[in-house]
Amino acid sequence: MQPRRRVPAVRWFAVTALALAAAGCAPNSVTEQGEAARNLYLLFLYIAAVVYVVVAALVIWSVVRYRRRDDELPKQTHGNNKLELTWTIIPTVIVLVLFVFTLQAQDKILDNSGQADVNVTVTAFQWSWRFTYEGAGAEVLGTPESIPEMVVPVGQRIRVKLVSADVVHSFYVPQTLFKRQAIPGVTNEFDLTFDKTGLFHGQCTQFCGLQHTDMVFRVRVVSQNEYRSWLAAAARRGSAGQPGT
Amino acid sequence: MTDEAGILLRVSGFGFAAGIVYWFLSYEWLGTVCLLLLGAGPGFAGLILVHEQRQRGGTGESRAAALRRLAGIPPRDPPGSQELEAEDLGVLPLPTIWPLAASLGVAMLLTGLIYGLWLVILGLGLLGYATWGWLAAVNRENRYGRIQASTRAPSPQSGPVSDPRPQPDPADADQRRETGTGPGG
Amino acid sequence: MATTELPLPALPEAPHEEPGGIVDWLTTVDHKKIGLLYIFTSFAIFLAGGILSLLIRTELAQPGLQTMGENTYNQVFTMHGTLMIFLFAAQVSTGLANYLVPLQIGAADVAFPRANAMSYWLYLFGSLIVLSSFFVAGGPAAVAWTAYPPLSTEYFQGTGMDLWIIGLAVVGIAGILGAVNLVTTIFRMRMPGMTMFRTPLFTWGVLVNQLLILFAFPPLTVAFVLLFMERNFGARFFDAAAGGNQVLYQHVFWFFGHPEVYIIILPIFGVISEVIPVFSRKPLFGYRAMVFAFFGIAALSFGVWAHHMFTTGVVYLPYFSIMSLLIAVPTGIKIFNWIGTMWRGSITFSTAMLMALGFILVFVNGGITGGMIASPPIDFAVNDTYFIVSHFHYIMVGGLLFGMFAAFYFWFPKITGKLLSERIGRWQFWIFLVGFNLTFFPQYLVGLDGMPRRIADYQLERWSSANLASSVGAFLTGLSVLVFLWNFVVSVRRGQPAGDDPWEGNSLEWVTTSPPPHHNFHHLPEVRSERPAFDRRHGPAFAGAGAATDPERDVDRG
Numbered sequence: 001m002q003p004r005r006r007v008p009a010v011r012w013f014a015v016t017a018l019a020l021a022a023a024g025c026a027p028n029s030v031t032e033q034g035e036a037a038r039n040l041y042l043l044f045l046y047i048a049a050v051v052y053v054v055v056a057a058l059v060i061w062s063v064v065r066y067r068r069r070d071d072e073l074p075k076q077t078h079g080n081n082k083l084e085l086t087w088t089i090i091p092t093v094i095v096l097v098l099f100v101f102t103l104q105a106q107d108k109i110l111d112n113s114g115q116a117d118v119n120v121t122v123t124a125f126q127w128s129w130r131f132t133y134e135g136a137g138a139e140v141l142g143t144p145e146s147i148p149e150m151v152v153p154v155g156q157r158i159r160v161k162l163v164s165a166d167v168v169h170s171f172y173v174p175q176t177l178f179k180r181q182a183i184p185g186v187t188n189e190f191d192l193t194f195d196k197t198g199l200f201h202g203q204c205t206q207f208c209g210l211q212h213t214d215m216v217f218r219v220r221v222v223s224q225n226e227y228r229s230w231l232a233a234a235a236r237r238g239s240a241g242q243p244g245t
Numbered sequence: 246m247t248d249e250a251g252i253l254l255r256v257s258g259f260g261f262a263a264g265i266v267y268w269f270l271s272y273e274w275l276g277t278v279c280l281l282l283l284g285a286g287p288g289f290a291g292l293i294l295v296h297e298q299r300q301r302g303g304t305g306e307s308r309a310a311a312l313r314r315l316a317g318i319p320p321r322d323p324p325g326s327q328e329l330e331a332e333d334l335g336v337l338p339l340p341t342i343w344p345l346a347a348s349l350g351v352a353m354l355l356t357g358l359i360y361g362l363w364l365v366i367l368g369l370g371l372l373g374y375a376t377w378g379w380l381a382a383v384n385r386e387n388r389y390g391r392i393q394a395s396t397r398a399p400s401p402q403s404g405p406v407s408d409p410r411p412q413p414d415p416a417d418a419d420q421r422r423e424t425g426t427g428p429g430g
Numbered sequence: 431m432a433t434t435e436l437p438l439p440a441l442p443e444a445p446h447e448e449p450g451g452i453v454d455w456l457t458t459v460d461h462k463k464i465g466l467l468y469i470f471t472s473f474a475i476f477l478a479g480g481i482l483s484l485l486i487r488t489e490l491a492q493p494g495l496q497t498m499g500e501n502t503y504n505q506v507f508t509m510h511g512t513l514m515i516f517l518f519a520a521q522v523s524t525g526l527a528n529y530l531v532p533l534q535i536g537a538a539d540v541a542f543p544r545a546n547a548m549s550y551w552l553y554l555f556g557s558l559i560v561l562s563s564f565f566v567a568g569g570p571a572a573v574a575w576t577a578y579p580p581l582s583t584e585y586f587q588g589t590g591m592d593l594w595i596i597g598l599a600v601v602g603i604a605g606i607l608g609a610v611n612l613v614t615t616i617f618r619m620r621m622p623g624m625t626m627f628r629t630p631l632f633t634w635g636v637l638v639n640q641l642l643i644l645f646a647f648p649p650l651t652v653a654f655v656l657l658f659m660e661r662n663f664g665a666r667f668f669d670a671a672a673g674g675n676q677v678l679y680q681h682v683f684w685f686f687g688h689p690e691v692y693i694i695i696l697p698i699f700g701v702i703s704e705v706i707p708v709f710s711r712k713p714l715f716g717y718r719a720m721v722f723a724f725f726g727i728a729a730l731s732f733g734v735w736a737h738h739m740f741t742t743g744v745v746y747l748p749y750f751s752i753m754s755l756l757i758a759v760p761t762g763i764k765i766f767n768w769i770g771t772m773w774r775g776s777i778t779f780s781t782a783m784l785m786a787l788g789f790i791l792v793f794v795n796g797g798i799t800g801g802m803i804a805s806p807p808i809d810f811a812v813n814d815t816y817f818i819v820s821h822f823h824y825i826m827v828g829g830l831l832f833g834m835f836a837a838f839y840f841w842f843p844k845i846t847g848k849l850l851s852e853r854i855g856r857w858q859f860w861i862f863l864v865g866f867n868l869t870f871f872p873q874y875l876v877g878l879d880g881m882p883r884r885i886a887d888y889q890l891e892r893w894s895s896a897n898l899a900s901s902v903g904a905f906l907t908g909l910s911v912l913v914f915l916w917n918f919v920v921s922v923r924r925g926q927p928a929g930d931d932p933w934e935g936n937s938l939e940w941v942t943t944s945p946p947p948h949h950n951f952h953h954l955p956e957v958r959s960e961r962p963a964f965d966r967r968h969g970p971a972f973a974g975a976g977a978a979t980d981p982e983r984d985v986d987r988g
Binding site for chain 1: 503755774805811
């Protein structure tokens with residue numbers, strides 16, 4: 001009978017969809033805080049994929065199985081209260097569960113109760129960045145043509161104090177899975193603890209005017225020894241404004 | 246209460262509840278004020294509808310049933326008659342240029358805030374003139390009649406309705422419309 | 431089960447309504463003409479906004495600035511968003527509402543026909559003011575459609591920004607005036623027998639949409655007044671150095687901004703709720719639940735605005751997170767009820783139905799990613815990236831456009847008396863479905879990879895293939911719109927005559943002629959359920975459950 005032939009198609013569709021969804025990638029993170037975000041995202045992604053596959057399968061099944069074949073009116077069902085209750089309660093429960101997991105991840109990401117190892121004040125301005133290392137006398141100043149690098153040590157808690165000199169900007173390092181707006185008149189503080197070394201792309205992601213596109217920066221995460229020597233050299237240079245070496 | 250009042254009062258309830266909860270969670274002024282106003286606005290409108298209906302004699306629904314309905318629990322039996330009073334359904338105004346003129350006046354008035362007082366004054370003038378013409382048209386049509394649509398409450402059998410009252414012929418209505426357009430029309 | 435249909439009595443020939451000269455259109459107070467004015471104007475603006483989007487996609491197809499400078503690009507995306515969101519999306523539904531709501535409730539016109547005309551003209555003049563910003567020194571605003579200060583107040587000096595504010599304020603007034611009109615109409619002018627719970631779902635969708643407009647547009651007007659005063663009269667609401675607070679703008683703007691997206695989509699939910707039952711030959715499953723879901727969505731939409739502000743660091747995250755996640759529940763109810771309507775139905779694949787199915791598949795995608803970004807940790811990662819852009823385009827382009835085309839294919843026969851070509855419509859549907867997904871799915875992927883939005887150029891080479899695919903898809907989508915325009919032109923001239931009720935529709939508009947007479951109805955049938963046209967066709971001889979004479983019919987199933 002016709003309907004039976006369709007079941008394998010639905011199963012194939014479901015598998016492909018799930019595979020695609022998983023491949024749709026959870027971005028990898030390079031910070032401890034980002035790890036929490038990544039795991040939460042994966043949870044949402046799997047539930048989302050299942051929901052989508054179920055809904056799509058139901059739609060496709062209905063249109064295949066219930067095509068008009070004759071002039072008979074189908075049974076004029078007006079509704080079913082049990083079903084309504086079911087598909088109200090189950091999504092509510094799912095949503096509440098997701099909310100609980102959200103709160104847990106959020107607490108981990110926003111927890112800045114620990115002692116900071118490095119304090120950097122990031123000043124966003126049209127159209128680049130200034131990184132000021134508090135207490136060390138070192139500063140990095142960028143321009144749209146000369147991309148500034150924020151050098152930080154791996155494995156240590158970096159406390160970023162984010163301010164804006166003019167309009168609203170946003171500090172975003174994609175691989176940290178985190179961003180924060182720099183709002184004039186507001187001082188935002190957050191912590192980043194990098195767990196691998198490397199060079200990571202960063203960009204302003206709140207539209208801030210003509211050269212918003214060029215407001216790029218980089219974060220260079222190095223070993224703690226390298227960081228100490230860089231910091232000493234930078235302090236000797238004073239506020240000379242070179243990108244990190 | 247009527248369904249309409251119910252809708253407005255529920256929205257109002259939400260606005261107040263959300264606003265109060267939000268205040269104690271965030272102490273943020275603007276959102277709280279917005280939510281409380283969301284409560285006040287429809288609440289006011291809903292209460293007016295309830296009051297109006299009470300003056301007309303009410304739906305015959307008990308207060309308990311009304312509260313249950315407000316909470317979203319539908320009643321077992323529909324309370325009393327569910328027919329609407331057939332209000333004057335078919336009153337149509339004549340075509341008129343005044344809405345366009347008034348809109349142009351508003352647009353000029355507000356654009357004048359950019360380009361200067363002269364444009365504000367011009368806009369205000371046009372708006373005033375259009376308002377005067379509009380009110381004159383309303384007054385005239387109230388006195389001398391407009392198109393009456395030929396729809397009245399249907400007789401109680403399904404299918405086409407034969408209305409015992411003589412209906413104005415649609416062709417006549419078109420005629421009347423044409424003669425109606427004059428200065429200020 | 432055999433059915434007996436009453437032979438339909440022939441309704442009197444509708445006197446052929448001449449389109450009338452220009453004066454007719456300038457002075458009209460007829461809701462049908464006003465509805466058409468809204469639809470044509472907003473569609474023209476849609477085409478302009480669409481061209482702007484093609485400019486964006488042309489620039490982003492490859493890395494490097496090939497076609498325009500940064501300032502021009504910033505203006506292009508600002509005006510693309512402005513035109514689409516402020517001047518098209520809400521107004522195309524208002525046009526449909528203006529045309530259809532009085533017909534669906536058995537009224538001869540709206541409550542305040544002259545004010546209705548004024549709403550349209552205010553919308554037109556406001557739009558012209560906004561569009562005039564293209565022609566002034568400095569060109570149009572380049573501040574993104576959200577126009578955050580201080581960028582929009584201190585850093586963009588041209589008159590274009592002021593014209594943007596004033597034009598949109600005028601359009602806002604139009605919206606509020608129209609909302610008063612339509613809410614009053616729906617509350618007060620339903621024909622006898624049409625209780626609120628026998629009102630068609632499209633009218634319910636319009637009611638909720640207009641209530642949202644009534645309460646969301648005033649905050650927007652406030653935001654505009656504040657911006658204008660800060661730009662021109664020395665106010666310092668948003669200037670921290672003078673004691674102001676930038677975040678205040680974000681709050682008041684988004685208090686409008688979030689309900690705005692529901693303003694845009696709720697009438698479309700109504701459209702889908704009309705189309706699916708007709709082409710499944712079953713009543714809408716769970717009518718009451720659908721109505722409650724409308725209100726659940728509307729109420730919640732006022733409680734979630736700061737999910738657009740999660741990355742500011744100054745909002746109370748859990749409140750907005752749970753409210754945003756909860757919107758998934760009433761939205762899910764609607765989707766399951768649409769499926770329930772199709773289930774065990776008898777489905778015909780007219781173009782309108784195809785568009786409705788496309789709507790479900792595409793909208794659910796956007797809805798699900800919306801659920802993801804309701805979670806602040808996820809939003810921290812993807813906010814202001816192409817993930818967000820893709821999410822809202824799945825809703826706004828996928829949801830809104832599929833629904834809008836479903837509405838056009840469904841109601842074009844009622845409005846013109848002719849059918850749109852189903853054959854051309856199928857072409858349009860498939861090209862649109864493929865083109866749309868090709869445009870926006872890759873954007874999820876680059877967004878997850880970190881590509882920010884509102885950039886004229888991107889630095890990372892690995893984003894170029896997704897961007898190229900997206901740009902190809904955009905042109906394909908544009909092609910599908912051209913296919914629709916061709917269908918429209920061809921069908922208006924040589925379309926098959928439709929008759930009064932080509933689809934065996936459910937609601938009252940299918941009882942009158944196509945097009946309807948000036949005062950909408952020559953005769954009104956009895957209304958004993960939410961499907962008066964259906965009841966009229968099947969009459970007392972149809973003894974199945976749900977029939978007009980079924981004594982069980984009006985008892986609430988609790």
